[in-house]
Amino acid sequence: MRIRLPDRPGALGRAAAALGTVGIDIHQVQALERAANRAIVDLVVALPAAMLPGAVARILAEIPGVRVEGSWQTSDSLDLDTDIEVLAETVANPGRALHVLVDAAPKLLHAHWAAALAVPGGDVVHASWRTPKIGSVELGTLRPRALTAPDGSRLALAPLGSRYAILVGRRNAPPFHPTELRKLSVLADATARVLTGVPEQRRGGLSLVRPSTQG
Incomplete structure (x- = not known):
């Protein structure tokens, strides 16, 4: 999932907390860009069995300043090394x-x-x-x-x-x-x-x- 959010302390934490409250496990976070007080971040997440990707996008869209650029299904995330x-x-x-x-x-x-x-x-x-x-x-x-x-x-x-x-x-x-x-x-x-x-x-x-x- 790719999201755009404010580049300030706590912005990513709020997004992570919102996902955690509904049982979404974050496997990996990759910052792609930081410019003009905005950041673009890719999140690799594992969803609860009954949850659809669209529900995740709706949860994040409710956070002020956060915009979902897109989400797609992929294979399991790999270690950073x-x-x-x-x-x-x-x-x-x-x-x-x-x-x-x-x-x-x-x-x-x-x-x-x-x-x-x-x-x-x-x-x-x-x-x-x-x-x-x-x-x-x-x-x-x-x-x-x-x-x-x-x-x-x-x-x-x-x-x-x-x-x-x-x-x-x-x-x-x-x-x-x-x-x-x-x-x-x-x-x-x-x-x-x-x-x-x-x-x-x-x-x-x-x-x-x-x-x-x-x-």
């Missing part, structure tokens, strides 16, 4: 560095899927579980940026060295924030540096995934 764990795994297994990043990216960015694309063609070379069926992607100028797909899905794209790019998607959610794009870009750049030292034959085996079979 998971970024480091992903980088450690890529260093330990450089031949699988691209796979490790793609498979971890959905949880790292609270998204639903991720795919590595060949440059410049845009063909999928590896995709995470539940990636929808996608054809070749028009990459254009390869730089970190947020996009919106024709079906309304929110996308984040970042270069992964000169040979690949990573595309991350989520549904029914706000656009990827610049803070999230920076995170993806840093991880992609680090992974690309690991891949640079991998002999070409070890990069092989990145077979074209047929995403429609992934559930």
Whole structure:
């Protein structure tokens, strides 16, 4: 859930207290932006079994100065040191560095899927579980940026060295924030540096995934 609230002491505490009174458990808080006396924060929460996401939005909307930017269902939150764990795994297994990043990216960015694309063609070379069926992607100028797909899905794209790019998607959610794009870009750049030292034959085996079979 993404919320906008006043950037002053106690504002986030009031939101957390309101959620706690109805049994909502906050797993993670990430501050995305602080400017002009306003803050944008992502909350990862677990709802009671009978509660719908719309009820949470209504609870927060009743707090003066708080505005809900959007809410979406995602996988379980990860520990805050998971970024480091992903980088450690890529260093330990450089031949699988691209796979490790793609498979971890959905949880790292609270998204639903991720795919590595060949440059410049845009063909999928590896995709995470539940990636929808996608054809070749028009990459254009390869730089970190947020996009919106024709079906309304929110996308984040970042270069992964000169040979690949990573595309991350989520549904029914706000656009990827610049803070999230920076995170993806840093991880992609680090992974690309690991891949640079991998002999070409070890990069092989990145077979074209047929995403429609992934559930």
